[in-house]
Amino acid sequence: MTLDLFESTLMGTRERLGQQAYVLRGFALPYMPELLQALAPIQKQAPFRHMHTPGGYTMSVALTNCGRLGWTSDHTGYRYTCRDPLSGLDWPAMPATFLALAQDAAQAAEFTQYAPDACLINRYLPGSKLSMHQDRNEKNDYEPIVSVSLGIPAIFLFGGHQRNDKATRVPLFHGDIVVWGGVDRMRYHGVLPIKDADHLQLGRQRTNLTFRTAGLPNSSNTKM
Ligand code: MD3
Numbered sequence: 534m535t536l537d538l539f540e541s542t543l544m545g546t547r548e549r550l551g552q553q554a555y556v557l558r559g560f561a562l563p564y565m566p567e568l569l570q571a572l573a574p575i576q577k578q579a580p581f582r583h584m585h586t587p588g589g590y591t592m593s594v595a596l597t598n599c600g601r602l603g604w605t606s607d608h609t610g611y612r613y614t615c616r617d618p619l620s621g622l623d624w625p626a627m628p629a630t631f632l633a634l635a636q637d638a639a640q641a642a643e644f645t646q647y648a649p650d651a652c653l654i655n656r657y658l659p660g661s662k663l664s665m666h667q668d669r670n671e672k673n674d675y676e677p678i679v680s681v682s683l684g685i686p687a688i689f690l691f692g693g694h695q696r697n698d699k700a701t702r703v704p705l706f707h708g709d710i711v712v713w714g715g716v717d718r719m720r721y722h723g724v725l726p727i728k729d730a731d732h733l734q735l736g737r738q739r740t741n742l743t744f745r746t747a748g749l750p751n752s753s754n755t756k757m
């Protein structure tokens with residue numbers, strides 16, 4: 534079966550990965566021209582960079598952020614900040630089209646009133662991977678994380694609540710969205726090393742947008 538046939542067969546379907554976790558196939562495709570247009574000035578203002586982990590490693594995935602809060606990592610640890618440590622300026626604002634897509638997807642996965650304040654943008658080149666981890670730097674552990682896949686495919690690993698729990702492999706294609714919240718929010722997850730491929734619009738790379746509610750649930754003005 535070719536990739537194209539596989540993609541078009543699944544288009545528009547909703548797969549359940551867990552009690553409160555869904556894959557929405559092709560959900561971002563109608564937003565694509567606007568999404569890509571909005572992405573360009575973000576990466577110009579806040580370029581993709583390889584972060585260092587507290588353990589002394591350099592991440593193979595390059596990242597940037599938009600929205601009020603952005604995720605960063607260095608030798609002292611992981612955290613969300615209001616400013617880009619590279620420039621000292623606020624992270625680029627979250628484009629209206631990003632927010633609309635994230636809210637639309639959350640709704641389709643039964644999460645209402647979603648108000649993400651952070652969008653972490655990951656860039657994978659062939660060979661980049663993300664080891665199994667939990668996302669535990671957000672102050673809110675119920676609100677969903679909405680993930681938008683762009684470019685070449687990836688195999689996502691969806692694990693359990695223990696690092697060693699068996700993980701399900703989920704192939705993700707350009708335009709697919711995954712939504713995880715509630716009881717599935719703290720599950721371990723990762724991305725297998727990306728296989729080399731060439732995407733017609735994005736070239737030899739995968740970009741993933743992950744929307745999060747990182748600040749306090751009912752929004753405070755505390756500078757982080
Ligand atoms: C599953 N990013 O940035 S989607 C990350 O494709 C991250 O770039 C991956 O994991 C990527 O932290 C995977 C995001 C994701 C986020 C939170 C989750 C998947 C999740 C929480 C529970 C289960």
Ligand code: FE
Binds near residue numbers: 666667668722
């Ligand atoms: Fe994660």
